[in-house]
Amino acid sequence: MTVLRLPGAIDGHVHGRDPGYPEKEDFASLSAAARAGGVTTVLDMPNNVPAPDTGEALTLKAAFVAERAGVNYGLWGLLRSSSTSDQLRGLAEAGAIGFKAYLGYAYRFSARTVTYTPGGSADEDLEPPPSYETLDRLGPALASLGLPVAVHAEDPAILREAARPVGSYADLLESRPAEAEATAIRRCAEVARRHGFRLHVVHVASALGVGEVRRARAADTPLTAETCPQYLWLCDADFERAGPWMKMYPLIRTASDREAVRAALLDGVIDTVGTDHAPHTAAEKDRPLEAAHAGSPGVQWLYVAALEFARRFGGDALLAVRWVAERPAEIFGVSPNGWVEIDDAAVTVAGDGALSRQPRSALDGLEFGFRVLRVDAPPAGRWVRPTG
């Protein structure tokens, strides 16, 4: 056995649910799970309540989170279809890590956050989701601010067309075709290239999506990409074991999609591995497939899952350090926080000792041949802002 001393991981994609949904997670339980897994910095997504869509709202969120955080945290700002250049500048000046645009997620005024509405709606309480046109309108501001623009890349029009009743996982796959991801990546990349802003495609999950990332990079688009352990390790066949606990958007797809995502990570077309850690309550998950909420926790298994993937498929476990620490540090302009000691010969079973408020995840039962022994990072989390 060897004890590896590695930089603390930076998970570029978590939903800490704080403030807003303490029944799902808060920053204390998130931090405990992250730290146990060697993740000492989390970059938190803006679909909490109130969603941080202005500099003032971001500052309020940071103050709230500060009291609970046990790992360093960066905060994404929310890009709405009504966002103005001034609001984006305010978010950047307040210290946002970047902007998140949820294609297909409207903003609900009364709830002060985003809500999933692929079908569109005439509800006056809803502001339409941001679109390619929104990104085009804000393109000059996004380019001058220089922060990454993360998109949830699934084309809402394609999802609307494909909608159908869902009884089985096969139905679910048909209701959310991979073309939705490919089209959204292609269209966002066109806008990013035209304006020169930095596009960060999160949770790449399909072979078609990987193809568009490759094409965009070949065309010199300022684009980086993330995938997640669940897309590297799971496929539709796992539904028998995991059931609705593995429902997430975008979907975990087929074995050939998984192969394409694996290859893209190994050859550097995908830059980072983040988790899209998104806990829900058991009551929200343990439902018939169509009604179950989409999302799974995962932050606690990020490092060991990435190390195991790197050793088994890349021939060198240390490749994982690039995906979970070095590239996120470069892309987001934050330094890794402290060090983690990891035994390269002990086994971690995903799910065992889970510390998230929702301990059950899509990865449960997978065995990774690494174990976090010790984390050497300050016990209180600090707010990290991009250094540029």
Ligand SMILES: [Zn+2]
């Ligand atoms: Zn997410």
